[in-house]
Amino acid sequence: MTIPVRRFDAVIVGAGGSGMRASLELAQAGLRVAVLSKVFPTRSHTVAAQGGIGAAIGNMGEDHWIWHMYDTIKGSDYLGDQDAIEFMCRMAPEAVYELEHYGMPFDRNENGTVYQRPFGGHSANFGEKPVQRSVCAADRTGHAMLHTLYQQNVRAKTQFFVEWMALDLVRDAAGRVLGVTALEMETGEMALFHAKATLFATGGAGRIFHSSTNAFINTGDGLGMAARAGIPLEDMEFWQFHPTGVAGAGILITEGVRGEGGYLLNKDGERFMERYAPNMKDLASRDVVSRAMATEIKEGRGLGEHGDYVLLKLDHLGLETIEKRLPGIREIAIKFANVDPVKDPIPVVPTVHYQMGGIPTNYHGEVVSWSGERDTPIAGFYAAGECGCASIHGANRLGTNSLTDLLVIGRSAGRAMIEFIRSEGQALPELPKDAAEPSRERVGRLDSPAGGEDVNEVRNEIQRTMQAHCGVFRFPDLLAQGVARIKAVAERAKRTQIKDKSRVFNTARIEALELDNLMEVARASMISAAAREESRGAHDRADHPKRDDVNWLKHTLWHREGDRLTYKPVHLKPLTVDTFQPKARVY
Amino acid sequence: MKFRIQRYDPDKDAKPYFRDYDLEVGPTDRMLLDALVRIKALDDSLALRRSCREGVCGSDAMNINGKNQLACVTKLVDLKEPVVIRPLPGLPIIRDLIVDMTQFFAQYHSVKPYVVNDEPPPERERLQSPREREELDGLYECILCACCSTACPSFWWNPDKFVGPAGLLQAYRFIADSRDTRTNERLDNLEDPYRLFRCHTIMNCVDVCPKGLNPSLAISKIRTLLAKRAV
Numbered sequence: 001m002t003i004p005v006r007r008f009d010a011v012i013v014g015a016g017g018s019g020m021r022a023s024l025e026l027a028q029a030g031l032r033v034a035v036l037s038k039v040f041p042t043r044s045h046t047v048a049a050q051g052g053i054g055a056a057i058g059n060m061g062e063d064h065w066i067w068h069m070y071d072t073i074k075g076s077d078y079l080g081d082q083d084a085i086e087f088m089c090r091m092a093p094e095a096v097y098e099l100e101h102y103g104m105p106f107d108r109n110e111n112g113t114v115y116q117r118p119f120g121g122h123s124a125n126f127g128e129k130p131v132q133r134s135v136c137a138a139d140r141t142g143h144a145m146l147h148t149l150y151q152q153n154v155r156a157k158t159q160f161f162v163e164w165m166a167l168d169l170v171r172d173a174a175g176r177v178l179g180v181t182a183l184e185m186e187t188g189e190m191a192l193f194h195a196k197a198t199l200f201a202t203g204g205a206g207r208i209f210h211s212s213t214n215a216f217i218n219t220g221d222g223l224g225m226a227a228r229a230g231i232p233l234e235d236m237e238f239w240q241f242h243p244t245g246v247a248g249a250g251i252l253i254t255e256g257v258r259g260e261g262g263y264l265l266n267k268d269g270e271r272f273m274e275r276y277a278p279n280m281k282d283l284a285s286r287d288v289v290s291r292a293m294a295t296e297i298k299e300g301r302g303l304g305e306h307g308d309y310v311l312l313k314l315d316h317l318g319l320e321t322i323e324k325r326l327p328g329i330r331e332i333a334i335k336f337a338n339v340d341p342v343k344d345p346i347p348v349v350p351t352v353h354y355q356m357g358g359i360p361t362n363y364h365g366e367v368v369s370w371s372g373e374r375d376t377p378i379a380g381f382y383a384a385g386e387c388g389c390a391s392i393h394g395a396n397r398l399g400t401n402s403l404t405d406l407l408v409i410g411r412s413a414g415r416a417m418i419e420f421i422r423s424e425g426q427a428l429p430e431l432p433k434d435a436a437e438p439s440r441e442r443v444g445r446l447d448s449p450a451g452g453e454d455v456n457e458v459r460n461e462i463q464r465t466m467q468a469h470c471g472v473f474r475f476p477d478l479l480a481q482g483v484a485r486i487k488a489v490a491e492r493a494k495r496t497q498i499k500d501k502s503r504v505f506n507t508a509r510i511e512a513l514e515l516d517n518l519m520e521v522a523r524a525s526m527i528s529a530a531a532r533e534e535s536r537g538a539h540d541r542a543d544h545p546k547r548d549d550v551n552w553l554k555h556t557l558w559h560r561e562g563d564r565l566t567y568k569p570v571h572l573k574p575l576t577v578d579t580f581q582p583k584a585r586v587y
Numbered sequence: 588m589k590f591r592i593q594r595y596d597p598d599k600d601a602k603p604y605f606r607d608y609d610l611e612v613g614p615t616d617r618m619l620l621d622a623l624v625r626i627k628a629l630d631d632s633l634a635l636r637r638s639c640r641e642g643v644c645g646s647d648a649m650n651i652n653g654k655n656q657l658a659c660v661t662k663l664v665d666l667k668e669p670v671v672i673r674p675l676p677g678l679p680i681i682r683d684l685i686v687d688m689t690q691f692f693a694q695y696h697s698v699k700p701y702v703v704n705d706e707p708p709p710e711r712e713r714l715q716s717p718r719e720r721e722e723l724d725g726l727y728e729c730i731l732c733a734c735c736s737t738a739c740p741s742f743w744w745n746p747d748k749f750v751g752p753a754g755l756l757q758a759y760r761f762i763a764d765s766r767d768t769r770t771n772e773r774l775d776n777l778e779d780p781y782r783l784f785r786c787h788t789i790m791n792c793v794d795v796c797p798k799g800l801n802p803s804l805a806i807s808k809i810r811t812l813l814a815k816r817a818v
Contacts (some may be wrong), residue, residue: 040688042731043644057711100712103702103764105720105727112714137727143643144727151701186681215639249617251641332641336617456628500632502598505682508631554638563741 001547003181003436004191007428008034009421011179011195013166013222016044017142017406018385018413019201022365025158025414029422033109033192035162036182038217038510041150045203045215046406052117052134053099053407054400055092058476059113062134065086065089067124069191070132070580072401075121075285076394077537077547078582079235079555081571084363084390084560087407088401093405104148105137107325118259121285121398121587130283133523134400139254139328145403165510166221167439169198169229172432177381179438180225185510188503190443192436196424197380197417198370199365200226201410203353204386210463212352213245213252214461222387224517226359227524231367231378232557232566235357237529238522238538240397243289245351247309248277248338252353253329253346254401260325262314263343264293266301268478277587284587285398286536290350294472297349304347344556350472354397356538357528358389360557365390365413370557370568382422384413391555395537399510446512452497455512461489462522471527476543479530486526487563493519524558532556533555549582588612588735589669590626596682603680612663618660619666620647634683642797645732648675649684655734655795675737677746690746691733691753697760698750698776703769721767726760726805728798729753735792735802741785748781752792752802755783759805762812774813783809
């Protein structure tokens with residue numbers, strides 16, 4: 001049986017910020033681009049970003065891209081690639097102005113320029129004091145940005161395939177990428193999207209953890225597809241715990257609350273961040289603040305029945321500021337924490353939020369393969385946004401830099417794809433025989449009548465294992481047990497089954513297919529974490545409490561085949577300026 | 588807790604029917620979506636859309652005890668039992684709680700929902716005063732969940748001709764933007780017995796909007812602009 005083949009110049013998987021920034025570039029260039037998304041584009045997880053976009057446009061006072069670059073490198077605990085970081089920080093102002101021209105409803109200053117707020121880890125003059133660098137639309141920046149990008153794509157007549165789930169990457173014998181197989185959710189029909197260039201913009205996989213700020217859809221589909229196609233995943237041990245998730249609910253409370261002047265308190269009413277980060281206090285990097293909170297809780301200074309949360313106080317900002325700058329936060333706190341932050345502090349706890357690692361790319365969004373000596377682009381394959389690893393965020397991402405990354409790398413990936421497609425000429429490279437076979441097998445197993453493992457139970461086991469064995473603080477024995485548990489659940493995941501056999505909008509089937517992707521990401525994360533014997537950024541090892549630049553200033557590459565790990569060097573050389581040499585990280 | 592959910596799978600059902608579920612609600616089940624996710628774990632054939640689970644993506648709009656709402660921000664303790672759950676009314680049902688939103692998005696697209704400015708862009712941002720920017724508050728926050736349009740009798744009768752409250756709210760969002768230079772074309776595009784004037788100010792849209800927005804007010808502002816333009 002053959003499946004329908006649709007042909008395009010480019011296929012983009014994912015319609016969040018990076019996917020739609022790239023598709024806009026391609027559509028405006030007059031190329032035929034198909035954007036596949038599991039959900040209607042404005043439902044993508046970019047919609048949930050709150051606090052802002054980091055760009056040194058200096059509307060509130062002196063600022064320079066090189067200060068932003070320094071902060072990002074320091075924030076990354078020196079694991080970020082300095083060429084990619086320089087590129088992002090230099091391009092950020094232009095990307096923000098572009099977005100403004102697209103109609104983004106940014107908050108404004110009296111003089112009509114775009115307002116900027118302070119954010120964690122962003123400083124003036126190489127760490128001297130906090131700086132106002134984050135452009136925003138109240139605390140709905142991601143929502144405003146995602147809708148703006150969708151609107152411009154409507155204008156550019158981008159072709160969307162809404163509620164199509166990509167299943168597997170298609171490569172030929174030479175390793176070149178030729179598109180994806182995908183499933184139309186409404187009909188249950190499969191098709192092959194054949195293209196000269198393929199971009200993964202599928203977001204992160206925060207749903208491998210039990211408690212996460214992430215949407216249900218964040219199942220790491222791009223990472224799973226890449227891993228199954230033999231592409232290693234980079235730096236998957238680095239998972240960001242956002243300091244302020246609503247206790248018990250996991251819903252994100254933006255760092256913008258602290259940017260606007262909110263702060264954290266323990267049960268003694270102490271503003272404890274003053275002890276951990278005397279200079280930046282509550283605006284230190286997220287890894288630093290999350291560890292401080294977890295320490296306070298561990299040492300008995302948490303609140304609540306189980307002493308397992310701390311408080312985020314913002315009532316002193318006043319009703320007017322909260323209504324103007326943080327209206328969404330007030331809405332969330334009232335709904336999910338039963339407190340009105342105008343009067344009372346919000347109970348918060350560090351919660352999994354962002355995946356620093358991903359599919360290895362350079363700053364053009366080209367997916368690269370490490371030969372042992374150099375990175376070589378894999379022809380026809382690109383990744384951007386949270387699923388890609390450029391690596392800008394290294395071991396810890398700064399707040400606001402995720403949206404900056406989406407815009408800058410989304411655009412540069414779009415441009416690199418245009419150049420590649422134009423250099424390719426008219427003909428599409430030939431598809432290998434049986435290109436859709438692996439996908440057909442995966443779907444076919446779920447359609448078969450045989451009983452097997454329950455999808456919910458297997459997913460719960462993954463989430464519980466990651467949460468218990470790979471948290472804010474990591475211990476060698478727990479990591480080793482975690483690896484064994486994850487390998488055991490991986491065996492169960494091969495035998496998942498569903499009861500629903502309907503062809504029409506079968507969401508049980510979608511969840512089972514997503515589970516295959518979650519499984520790959522969880523394996524990569526646990527195995528990479530167990531191997532890294534140092535503490536850097538978000539990866540904190542009790543048995544190796546210090547950063548070890550002699551042995552571990554390098555990127556991890558996890559290979560699915562045999563769970564093999566290799567390593568590659570960090571790009572310490574920026575594009576035009578001098579290297580920022582690794583030094584002790586103090587906030 | 589008792590739930591009565593409308594089910595329909597065109598693969599095997601001749602027509603929609605109700606199925607009852609009795610679920611022991613735990614301390615972590617705060618919102619209706621929490622309960623629906625647990626029901627789905629027991630009966631994997633229940634189909635619904637959901638994503639952000641915090642009221643910003645607009646996926647899980649449905650008719651809950653007669654009112655269009657988002658399941659993820661509807662508290663279980665506030666619901667009368669049995670909780671009767673239906674798909675959004677007025678749109679074709681694909682399966683269970685999933686409706687075909689083609690018509691809804693077609694109307695949204697018909698208002699040309701994007702800023703157009705005929706002047707070449709400056710090197711930096713276009714300037715906009717805080718007052719001008721405030722004009723967009725209450726408009727840009729729309730999440731396109733369709734609670735409003737599918738609560739509107741005028742949209743039920745003429746979904747192909749009447750833009751509907753969601754589309755009109757967005758139409759006004761671009762009219763109100765000081766950076767947009769196409770106000771006249773935008774008004775032309777709405778000056779039609781159906782597209783705008785099918786609104787009979789029933790105000791269901793205001794009543795159901797989960798983000799507290801007011802499409803009815805936006806519609807009246809468009810009417811005022813059209814009236815001013817006529818004199």
